[in-house]
Amino acid sequence: MYKSRYAILIVLLAVSMTWPLGHAHADQSFQRLLPLLIDLDGWQGKKPDGVSMEMADTSMTTATRDYERGAAKVHATVIVGQAAEGALAPLQGGMNLETSEGHMVSATIRGLSALKVFNSKEKSGNLMVELDKNAMFNFAYEGMGEDEALALADKFDWKAIQTAARKK
Numbered sequence: 001m002y003k004s005r006y007a008i009l010i011v012l013l014a015v016s017m018t019w020p021l022g023h024a025h026a027d028q029s030f031q032r033l034l035p036l037l038i039d040l041d042g043w044q045g046k047k048p049d050g051v052s053m054e055m056a057d058t059s060m061t062t063a064t065r066d067y068e069r070g071a072a073k074v075h076a077t078v079i080v081g082q083a084a085e086g087a088l089a090p091l092q093g094g095m096n097l098e099t100s101e102g103h104m105v106s107a108t109i110r111g112l113s114a115l116k117v118f119n120s121k122e123k124s125g126n127l128m129v130e131l132d133k134n135a136m137f138n139f140a141y142e143g144m145g146e147d148e149a150l151a152l153a154d155k156f157d158w159k160a161i162q163t164a165a166r167k168k
Contacts, residue, residue: 032164033063033078040152043067043074058082072143074152080165084136091115091130110158118146127153135165 030050037048050063060081067074079087090104091113097104102119109129118125124142127150131137139153 029061029080030063032167033061033080033161036078036157036161036164037063037065037076038156040067040074040155043069043152070143073141074149075138075140076153076156077138077140078131078135078161078165079138080132080135082134085134087128087138088130088133088136091128110154112158112162116146116150125149129153129158131158131162131165135162137161 029052034048034050037045039045044067046066046068048063048065050061052061053059058081060079060083062080062083063078065076067076091106094106095104095115096106101121102117102125104115104117107114107116113130115128116125117127122142123144124140125146126141127139129137129139137156137158139149139156141149141152
């Protein structure tokens with residue numbers, strides 16, 4: 001009995017000693033994306049944050065930053081991994097949908113495939129940009145028109161984000 005407790009204690013001690021090293025390695029994946037979530041003039045940007053996760057057959061890295069200006073809000077996100085692949089599926093079919101309340105339109109912006117979603121009643125929407133087959137830039141907004149939101153999204157350096165997302 002004493003030996004089994006001692007063995008468990010040794011294992012827990014070994015795990016706790018290596019835990020910070022594993023955490024520091026994971027931090028590096030999303031850290032390269034954080035500086036690309038820039039300040040937006042006239043907007044109050046919260047501190048950018050991110051997560052990197054690796055499991056047996058999958059990995060995912062996200063970097064996010066929220067912005068506010070009065071009642072208007074923006075949420076910029078970079079997603080790398082299989083979650084991005086799934087989210088990008090509507091772009092593959094060239095989805096286009098228009099209703100009296102808004103639209104969902106596939107487009108090419110700056111040479112990249114994109115999906116623009118806008119709800120005119122709520123003055124909210126989303127811009128999803130395919131950076132790679134498993135990487136995307138997502139720009140969700142509320143409290144503003146589509147043209148203003150697209151102009152804000154255009155301030156981000158998508159090519160630099162694409163390059164950083166491709167790094168392993």
